Amino acid sequence: MLLKLIRRNRRLAERRSPVYDKNRYAKALVYAFTAFWAAYLVFVGVSLSIAFREGISCLEGYDALNCGLAVFLFIDFLVRLTFPLPAQEIKPYLLLPIRKRKLINAFLVQIGLKPFNLFWLFFFVPFGIMSVMPLYGIAGVVGYAAGIWLLTVANAYWTVLARTLTRIHIAWILLPILVYGGTLCLELGTGWVSSLGMTAGEGMIRMKPSAYLAVVSAIAVLCFLNSRIQQAAIYRELARKEDNRTRRVRQYAWMDKFGETGEYMKLELKLILRNKTTSTNFKTLTAITVLFALMTFWMAAGDDFDSLSGTVHFYCVYCFCAYGVAILSRVMAYEGNYLDGLMARKGSLYNLLKGKYCLHCLLLLIPLCCILPSAVWGNLSAGYVFGQFFFTAGVTLPMLMQLALVNDKTAPLTSSVWGKGQWNTAYQSVTVFVALTLPLLLNKLLTPLLGETAGNAANIALGLAGMLSRPIWMKATCRRLMKKRYAMMENLRNTR
Amino acid sequence: MKIRIEQLKKSFGEKVAADIPDYGVAEGEILGLVGNNGAGKTTLFRLMLDLLRPDSGRILTDGKDVSRDESWKETTGAYMDESFLIDYLTPDEYFRFIGKIYGLDKTTIDERTSRFDRFTNGEIRGQKTYIRNLSAGNKQKTGIIGAMLHNPSLLILDEPFNFLDPTSQSALKHLLKEYNRDTGATILISSHNLTHTVEISTRIALLEHGAVIRDLPNMQGAAETELESYFEWKEA
Numbered sequence: 001m002l003l004k005l006i007r008r009n010r011r012l013a014e015r016r017s018p019v020y021d022k023n024r025y026a027k028a029l030v031y032a033f034t035a036f037w038a039a040y041l042v043f044v045g046v047s048l049s050i051a052f053r054e055g056i057s058c059l060e061g062y063d064a065l066n067c068g069l070a071v072f073l074f075i076d077f078l079v080r081l082t083f084p085l086p087a088q089e090i091k092p093y094l095l096l097p098i099r100k101r102k103l104i105n106a107f108l109v110q111i112g113l114k115p116f117n118l119f120w121l122f123f124f125v126p127f128g129i130m131s132v133m134p135l136y137g138i139a140g141v142v143g144y145a146a147g148i149w150l151l152t153v154a155n156a157y158w159t160v161l162a163r164t165l166t167r168i169h170i171a172w173i174l175l176p177i178l179v180y181g182g183t184l185c186l187e188l189g190t191g192w193v194s195s196l197g198m199t200a201g202e203g204m205i206r207m208k209p210s211a212y213l214a215v216v217s218a219i220a221v222l223c224f225l226n227s228r229i230q231q232a233a234i235y236r237e238l239a240r241k242e243d244n245r246t247r248r249v250r251q252y253a254w255m256d257k258f259g260e261t262g263e264y265m266k267l268e269l270k271l272i273l274r275n276k277t278t279s280t281n282f283k284t285l286t287a288i289t290v291l292f293a294l295m296t297f298w299m300a301a302g303d304d305f306d307s308l309s310g311t312v313h314f315y316c317v318y319c320f321c322a323y324g325v326a327i328l329s330r331v332m333a334y335e336g337n338y339l340d341g342l343m344a345r346k347g348s349l350y351n352l353l354k355g356k357y358c359l360h361c362l363l364l365l366i367p368l369c370c371i372l373p374s375a376v377w378g379n380l381s382a383g384y385v386f387g388q389f390f391f392t393a394g395v396t397l398p399m400l401m402q403l404a405l406v407n408d409k410t411a412p413l414t415s416s417v418w419g420k421g422q423w424n425t426a427y428q429s430v431t432v433f434v435a436l437t438l439p440l441l442l443n444k445l446l447t448p449l450l451g452e453t454a455g456n457a458a459n460i461a462l463g464l465a466g467m468l469s470r471p472i473w474m475k476a477t478c479r480r481l482m483k484k485r486y487a488m489m490e491n492l493r494n495t496r
Numbered sequence: 497m498k499i500r501i502e503q504l505k506k507s508f509g510e511k512v513a514a515d516i517p518d519y520g521v522a523e524g525e526i527l528g529l530v531g532n533n534g535a536g537k538t539t540l541f542r543l544m545l546d547l548l549r550p551d552s553g554r555i556l557t558d559g560k561d562v563s564r565d566e567s568w569k570e571t572t573g574a575y576m577d578e579s580f581l582i583d584y585l586t587p588d589e590y591f592r593f594i595g596k597i598y599g600l601d602k603t604t605i606d607e608r609t610s611r612f613d614r615f616t617n618g619e620i621r622g623q624k625t626y627i628r629n630l631s632a633g634n635k636q637k638t639g640i641i642g643a644m645l646h647n648p649s650l651l652i653l654d655e656p657f658n659f660l661d662p663t664s665q666s667a668l669k670h671l672l673k674e675y676n677r678d679t680g681a682t683i684l685i686s687s688h689n690l691t692h693t694v695e696i697s698t699r700i701a702l703l704e705h706g707a708v709i710r711d712l713p714n715m716q717g718a719a720e721t722e723l724e725s726y727f728e729w730k731e732a
Contacts (some may be wrong), residue, residue: 249586249624262598267582273585274626341580341642344545345597346569413584487547495580 002098002106010110013477040335041122049130061131061143066201067194072181073155076120077176080159086226087164087233094234104230117152124148140205148206150215157222164226164233185322221291233268249457264355265362271334275413278327278334285322286366292319293370300378312380317439318391319367325432328360328400336410336492343489350478357401357470361393381452388439388461394466396435403431405480497558497571497650497682499544504553504704506539513539514550521684521699526676528697528714529686531722536706537686538576541654543573544684555719557650570598573648575639575656587620587638590627591645600644605645612641615667631717632659640668644675649682651675657692666687669696690727695722698726702726 027470052061059067086107093103128141136143162179165172203211206274252269255262272278292315299308313364335342335352342348368389406427446455468471481488501520506514512535521527527539542548544555546562554561557568557684574580582590588609595605610620616637620630627638636659643651657665673696676683687693693700700719702710710726712719 116596249589251589260596267585267593270584270589301543319583338579340545340576340581341582343547344569344572344574344580346566348597351597489547493579 002102003109006093006106006110007113025354027417031373038119038122041120042126043416044247045126046130047129058134062128062205063198064199065131067196069151069197069201070187072120073151076152076155076160077162078158081163083159085164085167085233085237086161086230087167087237091238092233094132094238100231100234101227104227104234105446108157108226108230110224111156112153112219114156117149118157120148120152136205139207143207144201144205147201147211147215149436150212150216150219151200151298154215154219154222157219157226159231161222161226164229168229168233168236202456253338258358259340260351260440261354261358264351265359266355268356268359271413272327275334277411277413281326282323285326289319289322289367289370292369293343293374296371296380296399297374297378300374300380305379308458313384313443316374316380316388317436318370319371320364320388321396321435321439322364322367324360324392324397324400324433328356328397329403329421329432329435331356331401331404331407331426332488332492333409334413337496339489340374341491343485349481349485350474353401353404353474353478354470357397357474360397361467364389366391381456383453383456384458387456388465390463391439391442391459392463394468396439398466398470400431400435401474402430402477404477405484408488409495410492497568499650499682499684500556500559502553502556504543504555505551506536506543506548507551507581510534512706516540516553516706519701519708519711521682523682524575524676524680524685526659526672526685526696526698528693528700529684529703530688530690530693530700531703532727532732535703537703538654539706540703541574541576541652541684541686544652545572545576552629566660568650571648572650572652573643573646574652574654575643576619576652576654577634578639580639580642581627584626586626587623587630587634587641589644590638594642594645608647610638612637612644612671615664616641616672617664631660633664636660637664647679647681649679649681651681653683653685655687656685657687657689665692670698690720690723 036066048065049061052059052064056064056396086104090100090103090107094100124196125145126142128144132140132144162172162176183193209434252266254265255269257266272282296312296315297317299305299312304307305312331353332339342352368385371380371385372382374380375385433455443455446458448456449455501516503518504516505512505515529540531537539548543550544557544562549563554563556562556567557572560568562568582593583594591609592602594603595608599694600608613621616634619634620638620641623630627635630638636656639686640653640656643653653672656668657673660668669692672683672685675681685693685697694714694717696718697714699713700710700712700723701708702712703721709720712722
């Protein structure tokens with residue numbers, strides 16, 4: 001009864017998410033995203049079974065896969081780090097006349113019954129059909145799938161346990177580190193882990209009761225431990241207070257010289273660096289830019305640059321577009337959190353857009369510095385690098401800024417990058433796609449037509465034209481934005 | 497700053513949020529807007545700040561239509577709710593940002609914010625905490641200071657006493673009265689707290705279903721009896 005109530009409430013919470021109310025495409029997108037991953041897992045499952053059959057002759061395909069079961073469980077562990085814990089979800093039920101232990105146990109059972117535990121079967125079942133069925137028939141595949149499901153459930157309880165302990169005291173983070181580190185050492189030293197995976201997997205395929213009993217016993221022990229620890233964690237969760245102290249407040253005083261625009265540039269920089277969503281995005285993209293730049297350097301310095309030039313050019317374009325595509329494409333969506341206050345003050349909209357644009361132009365210096373070594377010491381043409389630099393500043397960024405006219409849903413600043421509300425409209429996805437492909441297509445078109453040097457010069461010229469005409473296109477954007485300000489503000493307000 | 501409302505209408509679906517054929521607020525007045533939930537107080541303020549488009553009619557400040565001319569923004573200060581705050585700034589950064597927009601230098605901003613030290617009880621200035629991590633009361637104070645920083649001649653505050661402790665509520669009352677007396681600014685406040693509203697307002701407008709149903713002069717708290725009789729709960 002209680003379990004049914006919790007499951008029903010959870011389903012309602014998912015179905016009635018405000019994101020679905022405000023965005024009729026959101027639900028379809030979530031379904032499409034899930035279907036994509038399911039199809040991808042099926043594809044990987046089929047491909048892997050073929051690869052194992054053709055590439056490994058000394059082992060059966062399922063044995064080869066079972067050797068890596070520990071890796072699969074580790075990936076599952078990582079995926080589950082974002083899921084809520086029972087002690088975090090229990091709050092609305094605590095004042096009901098139900099014993100806490102019963103509540104906790106109901107939440108724990110619910111974890112075992114989650115549909116997500118079946119999601120990996122999109123990989124294992126096709127793999128089993130290809131690798132196991134020829135030898136053990138359908139029964140083998142069913143036994144294998146059941147065993148994998150049980151392993152996934154055990155892994156779910158292990159993840160909850162490890163995370164709850166870590167929330168109780170940070171020192172408990174050593175537990176998963178020791179478990180996974182120990183597993184790795186054991187494997188490297190003795191190969192025992194892969195042998196165990198192989199034995200367990202084969203036991204499941206052959207439907208040996210001992211294999212299932214071992215996993216079910218592990219589930220029972222983990223459930224018992226979880227039940228005790230979750231109860232202890234409830235009061236800690238209720239009394240939990242995030243550490244909100246700000247240790248260092250940077251002022252970026254050097255931007256003061258840009259006057260009012262400088263104030264808005266500072267505002268944009270603080271928006272990027274001080275909010276979870278944007279700062280995670282920024283840090284990840286910086287890491288990817290550095291990584292891509294290193295790969296570009298490696299390829300540009302090599303002898304077979306000509307055959308790799310397409311990849312190098314893509315990396316180069318991606319590095320320049322990354323910040324704009326990920327952060328600037330949400331123009332006005334982030335500002336939706338405080339736009340009323342800005343709109344009640346003079347000249348704010350134009351200066352806001354100008355500040356954003358100028359800061360993102362400045363941010364282009366990061367990929368420029370990362371990519372330039374490939375031009376100085378490698379075979380990548382400096383003209384191409386500067387062509388992309390100016391093209392991004394003068395064409396791509398202005399194009400992304402036009403999204404200010406269509407982004408009418410407030411994007412939360414403190415959710416995860418893939419969290420709710422980060423994708424605004426279909427226009428955003430299309431513009432992002434165009435921003436990433438247009439420079440490559442243009443390069444493909446201009447180089448044969450004008451030659452490489454003139455093609456790069458054309459990119460620079462287009463970029464400079466966009467940069468120099470900034471006051472014109474920005475004022476036009478601002479005028480159009482002012483015309484539709486009431487509808488935009490209402491939508492942004494309603495989606496906060 | 498004078499305000500004139502002409503043939504103003506705003507509805508959300510079937511619900512009428514503003515329906516004011518003609519209404520005026522004279523320069524230097526403190527107008528208190530009172531009414532039950534959904535009476536249209538916040539909507540009226542949003543219309544005055546050009547944050548909502550009226551279905552018909554217009555609002556003029558000093559003779560200029562707020563939706564056609566932005567010059568009123570130079571001399572108007574407002575705080576409606578948390579959406580007026582940029583919550584990833586510290587209060588000092590927020591004041592500096594607002595101040596710079598109005599062309600104030602750092603010394604002036606510091607001097608002006610120091611006027612509010614009694615009101616803030618030393619809990620806002622100099623704090624290295626982002627606004628999002630402040631208590632609800634301190635957020636409210638930050639918003640009010642941000643609205644008054646540039647010495648506006650029209651000050652609009654929506655439910656300014658919300659979240660404030662009794663001492664801060666009292667301090668705010670004195671602050672608003674003093675500000676009105678010293679600068680001659682027009683002040684518009686909405687509140688569910690009748691005692692505070694009666695105490696500071698020179699006039700009180702009672703709203704119901706978006707319409708001003710009573711316009712009460714309030715010299716020496718004259719409106720109190722009438723308001724009490726309107727809001728008194730009567731058994732059916």
